[in-house]
Structure formats: C-alpha cells, structure tokens
Amino acid sequence: MRGREDEWTGLMRSAMAGDDAAYHRLLKAVTPVLRAAARRGLARAGQPPDQAEDIVQEILLAVHLKRHTWDSEAPFAPWLFAIARNKLIDALRRRGRRVFVNIDDFAETLPGEAPQETASAGEVAAQLGTLPQRQRDVLQSIAVESASIKDTAAKFSMSEGAVRVALHRGLAALTAKLRDH
Amino acid sequence: MDTDQLIRSLAADNAHRAPRVGAMLTMALLVAAPLSILIFATFLGVRPDVMTAMRNPFFDMKFAVTLSLAIPAIIVSLHLSRPEALMRGWGWLLLLPVGLLAVAIGSEAMMAPAMPMTMRLVGKNSRVCLIAIPVMSLPLLAGALFGLRHGAPAHPALAGALAGLVSAGLAATLYASHCTDDSPLFVATWYTLAAALVAAVGALVGSKVLRY
Numbered sequence: 001m002r003g004r005e006d007e008w009t010g011l012m013r014s015a016m017a018g019d020d021a022a023y024h025r026l027l028k029a030v031t032p033v034l035r036a037a038a039r040r041g042l043a044r045a046g047q048p049p050d051q052a053e054d055i056v057q058e059i060l061l062a063v064h065l066k067r068h069t070w071d072s073e074a075p076f077a078p079w080l081f082a083i084a085r086n087k088l089i090d091a092l093r094r095r096g097r098r099v100f101v102n103i104d105d106f107a108e109t110l111p112g113e114a115p116q117e118t119a120s121a122g123e124v125a126a127q128l129g130t131l132p133q134r135q136r137d138v139l140q141s142i143a144v145e146s147a148s149i150k151d152t153a154a155k156f157s158m159s160e161g162a163v164r165v166a167l168h169r170g171l172a173a174l175t176a177k178l179r180d181h
Numbered sequence: 182m183d184t185d186q187l188i189r190s191l192a193a194d195n196a197h198r199a200p201r202v203g204a205m206l207t208m209a210l211l212v213a214a215p216l217s218i219l220i221f222a223t224f225l226g227v228r229p230d231v232m233t234a235m236r237n238p239f240f241d242m243k244f245a246v247t248l249s250l251a252i253p254a255i256i257v258s259l260h261l262s263r264p265e266a267l268m269r270g271w272g273w274l275l276l277l278p279v280g281l282l283a284v285a286i287g288s289e290a291m292m293a294p295a296m297p298m299t300m301r302l303v304g305k306n307s308r309v310c311l312i313a314i315p316v317m318s319l320p321l322l323a324g325a326l327f328g329l330r331h332g333a334p335a336h337p338a339l340a341g342a343l344a345g346l347v348s349a350g351l352a353a354t355l356y357a358s359h360c361t362d363d364s365p366l367f368v369a370t371w372y373t374l375a376a377a378l379v380a381a382v383g384a385l386v387g388s389k390v391l392r393y
Binding site for chain 1 (some may be wrong): 182183184185186187188189190191192193194195196197198200201202216262263264265331332333335392393
C-alpha cells in the first residue's frame with residue numbers, strides 16, 4: 001500500500017513538471033481504486049453499483065481541474081481520497097440519500113479487488129452533447145478518436161493553442177454541468 | 182465517453198497550468214479593494230482629528246485588532262482551500278484578535294475612566310458601525326469568494342465564513358480610521374457583531390458557490 005502511494009506521488013510530481021505520459025499513467029493507476037471505492041460507497045447507501053462509473057469520471061475531472069491545490073511536498077493519496085470522498089458524498093446526496101462515507105472506503109482497497117471492466121457512464125456523455133460545438137468537436141476528437149492536439153488542430157483548421165483552450169474550457173464546462181445539474 | 186477516453190483527454194490537457202489559490206485570492210482582493218475604498222471615501226472618510234487620535238494607543242489598537250482578524254483569516258482560508266485540509270491546529274489563529282481585545286479591555290479598565298462604561302460600550306457610532314462595515318465588506322467578500330472558488334474546500338460553508346472574516350477584517354480596518362469610538366469595549370461589541378454578520382452571509386453564499 002505504501003509503495004503504491006509513493007509511486008502515485010512520484011508520478012504526480014512528474015506530471016506537474018510537464019510529463020503528460022506520467023499523468024496518463026497516474027490517472028489509469030488510480031481509476032480502479034476509485035471505482036472499487038465508489039462501488040462500495042454506493043452499496044453502503046443501498047444504491048445500485050451501475051452508477052459507479054459516473055462518480056469515477058466526476059472524481060477524475062475534479063482531480064484534473066483542482067490539481068493546483070495539491071502541494072507537491074505532500075503525499076498524493078490523501079489529497080486524492082479527499083476529493084474522491086467529497087465527490088462520492090455529493091453524488092449520493094444528489095440521489096437523495098443521507099450519506100455516511102467511511103474513510104476506509106478509500107484507504108483499504110485491496111489491489112486484486114478492482115473490477116477491470118469499464119461500465120457505461122451516462123452522465124459525462126450526456127453533458128458532452130450540451131457543450132458548444134467547437135468544444136464538443138475537440139473533446140470528441142481527442143478523447144474518442146484519440147487524435148493528438150496537433151492532428152485535431154489540422155482537422156478543424158484551428159491553431160494548436162485554440163485546440164488547447166477549447167479542450168480545457170470543455171473539460172471545465174463539463175465539470176460545472178455535472179456539479180450543477 | 183468511457184473512462185479511458187476521458188483520461189486521454191485529461192492527459193492531453195496536462196499542459197494547462199492554473200495559478201495557485203493564493204495568487205487568485207490576492208488578485209481578486211486587489212480588484213475589489215478600490216470599490217470598498219470608494220464607498221469609504223464617499224460616505225465616511227478619515228476622522229478629522231486623526232493626527233491627535235494617532236497618539237491614543239486605543240486608536241492604534243483598533244487597527245491591530247482588525248488586521249489580526251483579516252490576515253489570519255486569509256491564511257486559514259488558503260489552508261482550507263485544499264481538499265484534504267483540516268481546521269485542526271489552525272483555528273487558534275482566529276483567536277488572535279480576541280486575545281488582543283481582551284488585553285486592551287483589561288488595560289482600559291486599569292486606567293481612570295474618561296467616560297462611564299456604558300458610554301464607552303454604546304459609543305456614538307454603533308449604528309453606523311453595524312451598517313458601514315458590512316457594506317464596505319461586500320465588494321471584498323465577493324472578491325474573496327471568487328478567489329477561493331479557485332480552490333477545493335472540503336467545507337464550503339466554513340470557507341465562505343472565512344471569506345466573510347477576511348472581508349470584514351479589511352473593511353473594519355478602513356472603518357476604524359473613520360470612527361471616533363476608540364474604546365476596546367466598543368470594538369469588542371460592534372465590530373464583532375458586524376464581522377459575525379458578514380461571516381454569516383459568507384457562509385450562506387459560500388455553501389452554494391464554493392462547492393467544487
């Protein structure tokens with residue numbers, strides 16, 4: 001457990017220093033842990049586990065947009081789990097439940113326990129449709145078609161800077177819509 | 182969009198760098214401050230006998246009290262803008278103005294009273310104080326909330342209340358240079374009431390706008 005968390009902290013430091021691949025690896029590494037915790041939280045609240053993926057995606061978006069609040073001298077895991085807890089409580093509250101989230105939901109995930117399949121997540125996809133055309137196009141291109149920023153810029157005859165701006169604004173808008181809907 | 186696809190788009194956005202919350206809060210307060218100063222200059226202004234007043238330690242004490250509220254409130258609000266932060270170990274910073282006031286009240290009580298206690302307590306400006314501090318706080322409160330929105334506070338209402346204390350502390354610093362009531366008893370009563378009011382508004386608004 002200690003080793004895994006130290007590895008996360010190292011990856012996040014590299015990510016903040018500009019290593020996109022390290023960031024990608026980190027997000028991939030934390031996702032199964034978040035998924036298992038979200039399922040446990042839902043089960044505890046008597047909710048079906050099929051909404052876990054929506055919660056995982058909300059957590060990932062919040063992690064991304066708030067990563068400047070992480071202190072690079074501090075370990076990454078407590079920061080991550082605090083965001084995850086916050087988003088899980090939020091999600092359960094939206095579904096009209098009084099919630100009690102156990103801190104241990106996030107602290108004691110056994111490595112083998114994480115289900116590997118990616119369940120369908122409806123909320124992000126649904127909100128994607130409400131974004132302005134340009135942001136939606138850019139997000140589709142980069143996320144779904146796995147095009148690079150450069151290729152996306154060429155495809156829509158935009159500058160790479162404009163693609164970056166549209167991508168970031170799209171992600172921020174998605175997060176706001178998920179929070180407020 | 183499945184989660185792998187979302188992760189791909191997040192990684193592609195890794196180059197985006199947001200400013201720190203402290204930078205955002207400072208900027209927002211600097212933008213809001215001229216508005217509060219404008220309200221102050223239009224309706225209140227510095228008291229005419231300020232040069233003599235500055236020789237009165239109880240006049241100077243007012244600024245020590247208001248700044249010892251504003252500055253620690255800024256520090257604590259920035260601490261709490263991190264998602265994993267706890268209040269534990271930080272709350273005592275907010276007791277600083279309380280301690281200062283207690284010392285000031287004690288030293289005033291030891292001196293031969295210039296006025297009866299009820300007059301020092303009620304003063305001449307209690308109503309102005311209760312209105313002016315919250316009104317001058319409003320632009321600063323909006324600024325503080327805007328700045329803190331950039332963070333990720335675990336307890337939005339608490340963070341909002343701190344934004345209220347930041348703005349009330351700064352507004353009270355302006356107000357202190359206008360008000361002719363220098364007794365620590367007056368400050369302890371009316372400034373505190375005004376700050377509590379602003380903190381309550383901050384908590385209410387914060388619980389809505391500081392969720393991330």
